Amino acid sequence: MKVYFLSGLGADRRAFQNVCLPPGYEIVYLDWIEQYEEESVESYAKRMSSKIDGTEPFILAGLSFGGIVGIEISKFLPPQKLLLISTVASYKDLPWLYRKAGDLKLYKFLPERRSSLIKPFLYWFFGPLNASGRKLIDAFFGQTHPKHINWALGRISMWRNAEINVPYVHIHGKKDRAFPIRFIKADYVMNGGHLCVFCESEEVNAAFREILD
Numbered sequence: 001m002k003v004y005f006l007s008g009l010g011a012d013r014r015a016f017q018n019v020c021l022p023p024g025y026e027i028v029y030l031d032w033i034e035q036y037e038e039e040s041v042e043s044y045a046k047r048m049s050s051k052i053d054g055t056e057p058f059i060l061a062g063l064s065f066g067g068i069v070g071i072e073i074s075k076f077l078p079p080q081k082l083l084l085i086s087t088v089a090s091y092k093d094l095p096w097l098y099r100k101a102g103d104l105k106l107y108k109f110l111p112e113r114r115s116s117l118i119k120p121f122l123y124w125f126f127g128p129l130n131a132s133g134r135k136l137i138d139a140f141f142g143q144t145h146p147k148h149i150n151w152a153l154g155r156i157s158m159w160r161n162a163e164i165n166v167p168y169v170h171i172h173g174k175k176d177r178a179f180p181i182r183f184i185k186a187d188y189v190m191n192g193g194h195l196c197v198f199c200e201s202e203e204v205n206a207a208f209r210e211i212l213d
Contacts, residue, residue, distance in 0.1 A: 001080070002026045003059040004052055006066030008086070008194075009152045010140050015063055018201030022212050025059075030066075035148060041155040045072035052077060059212075062087060063197055064178065065152050068159055074166045082168035083211070085204070086176055086194050089168070091160045093183045098157050125177055126194045133199045169211050171196075171204060 003025050007015045013029040021027060030051050035044055048069060052058060060079040062070030067087025074082050088094055122137050123129055129137065172179070172186035173196035181189065188207040192200035 001057055001059060002028050002053070003061055003083075004028045004030050004079075006030050006048070006060070006062040006070050007032070008064030008066055009156075010149050011063070012140070012143075014136060014139065015195070015198055018198055018205075019208070020201075020205045022209050025212060032148070035151050039151075041068060041159060042072050044155070045069045046076070049073045049077045059083065061085060064194065065156060068156060068161075071161055071164055074164065078166045080167070081211075082164065082166050083208075084168055084170045085197050086172055086179065087170075088179055088184070089164055089170060090162050092162070093179065093185075094156070094159070095180065095183060127177065128175055128193050128199075129195060130199050133195050136195070136198060171207055173200070 001024065003021060005013070005016050005019070005027060007013060007029075012031060016027070016029070019027065030048060033044075033047060052060075052073070054077050057080045059081045060070045060074060061083035062068070063085045064087050067084045070082060070084070071089070073079075091099065119138070119141060122141060123134055126137055127133070169188070170184065170186045171188045171190065172181055172184050173190045173192040173194060174181050175191070175193040176184075176196075178194040188211075190196040190200050190203045190207075192203070197204050
């Protein structure tokens with residue numbers, strides 16, 4: 001069975017390079033497409049779903065912002081199972097400050113230029129990170145256009161989903177700073193942070209085996 005993977009904000013398939021699924025499962029990466037100006041996450045998810053073969057059973061896995069997009073995809077193209085990794089299941093899981101930023105549309109005031117000064121913050125925000133994790137963040141930071149990041153941050157802060165209508169499993173890091181675990185009802189809690197799928201891949205792969213076997 002195919003398992004479609006959606007990466008996180010500003011990330012790509014390299015976030016999943018340490019993932020190993022049980023025999024019988026095929027990993028398919030859904031690479032991000034360019035967003036339209038002020039496009040809703042629902043519209044974006046609809047366009048992303050065109051890469052999925054809905055004529056056969058499939059599983060959908062989403063990391064961080066990819067989890068939010070995956071939830072929206074599941075509303076009109078239901079997977080057999082939805083795997084949520086380091087993300088939120090509803091708007092109620094978002095910290096209050098995130099939701100307030102969405103109400104005020106603060107994403108419109110974010111800078112549209114990269115600054116190296118933000119890198120220490122990114123290490124902290126996506127951490128704790130090992131050396132490989134920091135290199136991965138460096139690579140993502142160097143390639144992602146700020147407009148996409150600002151757009152995605154806006155979609156996260158304005159997202160108001162309240163429920164999920166397909167079977168799902170939530171994997172989360174207990175040290176996650178992007179989406180703090182105290183707001184999350186996770187089925188599997190990893191020792192790491194927001195990038196646990198990369199930095200604590202052995203733990204995450206063990207969870208995958210238990211979920212999929």
